[in-house]
Amino acid sequence: MPSLLVSALMGLTGFGLTSFMAPKLNSAFSQSAQSPVSTSDIASGCPATTIASCRNSSAVNNLCCFESPGGLLLQTQFWDTNPATGPSDSWTIHGLWPDNCDSTFIEDCDPSRDYTDIAGLLTAQGGADTLSYMNTYWKNDPDDGTDEEFWEHEWATHGTCYSTLEPTCLPNGSPTGAEAVAFFETVVKLFQTLPTYTWLANQGITPAEGTTHTLASLTDALKKESGFVPALSCEGKALDTISWYFNVEGSLIDGTFVPIDAPEKGTCPTSGIEYLPKDEDDTDSGAKTPKKRPSRRAKRSQKHKKGIASHSEL
Ligand SMILES: *[C@@H]1O[C@H](CO)[C@@H](O)[C@H](O)[C@H]1NC(C)=O
Numbered sequence: 001m002p003s004l005l006v007s008a009l010m011g012l013t014g015f016g017l018t019s020f021m022a023p024k025l026n027s028a029f030s031q032s033a034q035s036p037v038s039t040s041d042i043a044s045g046c047p048a049t050t051i052a053s054c055r056n057s058s059a060v061n062n063l064c065c066f067e068s069p070g071g072l073l074l075q076t077q078f079w080d081t082n083p084a085t086g087p088s089d090s091w092t093i094h095g096l097w098p099d100n101c102d103s104t105f106i107e108d109c110d111p112s113r114d115y116t117d118i119a120g121l122l123t124a125q126g127g128a129d130t131l132s133y134m135n136t137y138w139k140n141d142p143d144d145g146t147d148e149e150f151w152e153h154e155w156a157t158h159g160t161c162y163s164t165l166e167p168t169c170l171p172n173g174s175p176t177g178a179e180a181v182a183f184f185e186t187v188v189k190l191f192q193t194l195p196t197y198t199w200l201a202n203q204g205i206t207p208a209e210g211t212t213h214t215l216a217s218l219t220d221a222l223k224k225e226s227g228f229v230p231a232l233s234c235e236g237k238a239l240d241t242i243s244w245y246f247n248v249e250g251s252l253i254d255g256t257f258v259p260i261d262a263p264e265k266g267t268c269p270t271s272g273i274e275y276l277p278k279d280e281d282d283t284d285s286g287a288k289t290p291k292k293r294p295s296r297r298a299k300r301s302q303k304h305k306k307g308i309a310s311h312s313e314l
Contacts, residue, residue: 041126042174042182044164044251052247052258054101064169065250070098070105070161072263073246074231075190078139079239081207084278085139091196091242093138095154096187098161103264109161113180118151121177122184130185137191151184159183164251182253190257194244199225200275207277212237214271228259233266238274241266 046065053071060066067073076094078085086092099105115121122131140150159165165179200206203221205213215232218239223229226244233241243266249256 042170042178042253044169044253044255045171046164046250046255048250050250050255052249054247063163064166065164067098067162067164067248067252067255069100070163071247072099072101072103073097073248073257074099074243075187075194075246077191077194077196077242077244079196079241079275079278080139080141081238081240081276081278083142085141086137086278088278089197089201090137093134093187093191094241095158096183096190097158106161107157111156111160113160113167114152114156115177115180116152117148118155118180118184119148121181125175125178125181127181127185130181130188133188134184138188155180155183162252164253164255169251170253179253186252190246194226196222196230196242205275207275209276211275212271213239213273213275215265215268215273216270218268218273218275226259229261231262231264231266232268232273234268234273237269237272238276239268 044065050065051060053067053073056066060068074097076097077091078094079091080086097105119131122128122134134151135147138147138151140147144150159180162179162183163169165183167174167179170178199222200218202225205218205221218232219229222242228244230245231243232239233243243262245260245262246257247260249258
């Protein structure tokens with residue numbers, strides 16, 4: 001069944017996402033099954049109806065209300081089992097990446113806004129609930145560094161590339177870093193509408209040792225639940241990343257996410273995919289998966305080499 005809770009709350013079909021960020025729906029959103037997240041008061045001032053990113057047929061001038069060039073958005077999530085991160089019954093947040101409409105992408109767009117102390121920014125600017133949620137659901141691989149370092153990286157690498165989050169797009173008098181606060185709040189709210197673990201479980205797919213899945217069975221299950229096809233990536237045969245794709249109408253601050261099918265496949269093989277439990281005791285894991293995957297930072301710097309590249313090349 002489709003995402004019934006979200007659909008019922010939003011009065012929509014499929015994802016129930018198409019209007020979830022409209023201000024008037026904030027109260028409905030906060031009733032969702034996961035922790036309610038309050039938002040800071042910042043507003044984009046963009047018109048209620050705008051064309052979705054990547055769907056324009058002629059040039060759009062106001063890039064404060066039209067995301068460009070990064071109008072193909074990926075809400076990426078991790079399923080980390082070695083070491084495990086986050087709750088055993090939830091995927092965790094990787095980020096929200098602004099790919100170009102053709103799936104190439106740019107990164108590290110404004111080093112002058114590579115903020116430190118994201119936790120402090122959130123706390124100071126009305127994002128304490130968002131921060132609390134991030135502390136549970138936006139986890140670094142502990143071997144790679146702290147959660148704060150991961151958040152700083154995601155902001156600097158991807159967040160600074162959003163045209164609609166340029167400081168000049170914000171209301172006059174906005175504090176320094178307000179656009180980063182808006183970014184983290186938006187990522188958390190979008191992630192909360194994408195309960196990958198629950199969707200798979202609803203279709204009878206739960207993590208287990210010794211069971212394998214075809215790519216089609218996983219994507220079909222997720223499409224049944226969400227209405228859309230995500231991209232699945234694996235470390236070897238082990239499922240470890242999902243990308244949910246969107247265009248966005250209006251600003252990242254308060255725009256409307258429009259779900260779309262993944263325009264390209266992830267790295268998982270077509271069959272033999274393992275969906276491993278998170279709750280393995282690390283101390284007795286000597287026999288299994290001795291090879292640790294490359295660190296997140298290493299994966300990221302591969303991307304950096306080209307500056308513009310496609311995720312499918314990684
Ligand atoms: C859409 O708008 C952007 C921003 O103005 C522009 O760069 C792009 O060429 C436009 N796309 C089309 C198909 O006109």
